[in-house]
Amino acid sequence: MASLVAEGPIHDRDRTTRARVFPWVVFALTFALLLSDYMSRQVLSAVFPVLKAAWALTDTQLGALTSVVALTVGVLAVPLSLLGDRWGRARSIVLMAGIWSLATLGSALSANYGELMLSRIFIGVGEAAYGSVGLAVVLAVFPAYRRASFTGAFMAGGSFGSVIGVALGGVLAVHLGWRWAFAAMAILGLALVVLFRLLVTDAKLDRHRIDDADTDEPRPATAQRARLSTLFATPSVICAYLGSGFQLFIAGSLFAWLPSYLNRAYDLPADKAAGVAAIAILFMGVGMIVCGTITDRLSRQVAVRKWTTAIVYSLVSLVSLGIGFSLPAGGVQLLLLAVGVFFAAGASGPAGAMVSNLTAESIRATALGTLTLANNLLGLAAGPLVVGILADRVGLVDAMRIMPLVALASLVALLIGRRAYPASLARARASVQTR
Template sequence: MGLPTTTTAEPTGAPDPAGAATTPGLAPAGRRRSLYPWLVFALTFALLLSDYMSRQVLSAVFPFLKADWALTDSQLASLTSIVALMVGLLTFPLSLLADRWGRVRSLVLMAVIWSLATLACAVAANYEQMLAARFLVGVGEAAYGSVGIALVLSVFAPRVHSTLSGAFMAGGSFGSVIGVSLGGVIAVHLSWRWSFAAMAVLGLLLVAVFRAVVTERRLAEHNAEADSHTDLPTATRIRVPVSTLFTNPAIWCAYLGGGLQMFTAAVLLAWTPSFFNRYYGLAPDKAGVIASVFVLLIGTGMVVCGMITDRVSRNDPSRKWASAVAYCTISLAALGTAFTLETGALQLILLGVGAFFSAGSSGPTAAMVAGLTHPSVRASALGTLTVANNILGLATGPFVVGILADRLGLVGALQITPLVYLLAIAALLVGRRVYPAGLRKLTEQSAAASARA
């Protein structure tokens, strides 16, 4: 993966326990080299793909549902919106519960719920039953992203957290593409019910493997956090109050910067098919194929930008903030120019560059949130970041562009969209300035928790 092999402790108030280890995924010094952390990542990432495949397969079967049940467009939209609504409402409380109840058990339960709910979609007899099943899909998926990445980061040294966070969050883009494309093929050759059934069976198989391989005990053995308490028995854990998630100004800047930088990426995910249909004259199916290329660019950019960030911040963790600012600036310049040009090759190139960097700050911001919070509440912190991503970006971006497009036309709305990066850049610059104080705050919180214990 091209990850760095030189160990450098990050000044997070808790030194990097990897010590003399020479591989990013290694457990603390003194433990033998192991591939187990990478196996944890692979299985957790596979379940994330299943998460988004189960969520987005619905888009592939819209025409079939509309024809079979005579549904209106608003009813079809509600089947999608109910999942996003549940994610927005339940991510934080369920992440908090997972920090207390156990991350492995929580992830297993989540995956079982969304897989069985997806299976219920396959046997739904009408709109009302489908809506109820999609409600449960949203309940199951609500906190998987935040709890899953918290579990993964617990077995890796901080110096690769941006890479892993970016790769993990990019799984949403990859899973969406797979779910829509595979679901469409299955629906055409078998039926739309088999599209849901296939996603459900895949999810149940993956969760069975995950449960057999990933255990609390083995995670504790490979724990790479400063104080290996996250997955130890409750009596031995050191905990900080949940209020610490909101009393550190640097974390607030990461929340705001992370959420705002997702605004434009969400717009690209939602509106590029319509853009290519209206302005390049492509049929809806061809426009969707071209748009999927840009979706893949967004996901690939999240991974690559995370790797770059880990490389440049190896000796100075504060460079994560500068990297996030750079990615926002590049996307602002590329997309801001692209949407003012006539259709053609140059516009497509700039759109590709802008898409690649549009969500590049996701990995760095997640790594900053993880580095500024105590491990006992890390899933809750990443859950808060997920809420910010949804409220400020994923939910708001497409909706705002839809309103603006009614008044200015789609291109006019898309020309304004990149300006939101200015707000993200401002939040990230402030975060970089208060970062040292944020680290001191974390140290004080950890010391107070240890004293209470």
């Protein structure tokens, strides 16, 4: 009996330790898979110069290879996010990551432009709902007051994955050939799929789910699933979708075209241009984390400050990139571009927190899937393609000078959303309480 009594507190401590560790295991694995996601997506940018020469491709064709992934993600994000909410988020993640990893392997085996385009489409199919379902998984096991920080940190995985994909892809393309650049990303993705399947299940996620007792989000008194109409029920949530989407037009353009811009404006070889661009995109990821953390600290007592910080981030990126790309190549330009890149995706964390606060947890993956739809159709798909079309007409240098002006649309949406936020939040609460 004495031994049983003595062992009791130890077992309790073990359970408490596991309860504290598991959310960080979830974050680490979902973040690693997001790295793999964007490595598979953005490695293409590193081999743009090689493919352009090998297959005699135009800039529009190159931009289309990037945009088709984001377009596929945008079209399928909402239905597949809804499936993730209903079928099981952990199982959905395993399936999605497996699809994009196998499609990346297919890219390595492509014999022509058409086959590569088909592989890129299937990469988009696999990635379509991962950002929303993966983020919903993370937000469910951490306290609500950390939402902007974790959203910013999670989405920064896109920048970090792009950095690794572009840098590593450039090196592999130069030394082993462009096909190995894709193959390496596929192997990493498949290894992470196996690890996630072994360590994370839907049952474990349910046991570690944190009740949002301290948040201002609308929550039903019962376990009934919220109506899908609430995804667009308030002006502010619509403005959050639009503001984030337009701002990511800039980030998506930088992801796709910064290596080529450095190659043409600074006469850097493909591998060195990819390396410098990778550093810039890494800086963007750091900016997302910092901006999300600042937003959480400033808005913990005054919720509307989420909108204020997003507006500031968008404005700084507009001014810095607008002036920077208008200057001739040199040190001053690079400094301004660094500032603009840092804040280019800074509104992502606040936007994720806004959408989470204006929608119910039972459909959170679907709500974040709607945000993903806007981010991809208005931003990550439109940016590379539009800049590519402009580059064929006026040159890439001039196209990049025009690109930052899209932030004006983001600023308008965020300003309208901020003004409507108090009323929208009250309306969202009321709609849930009367169900």
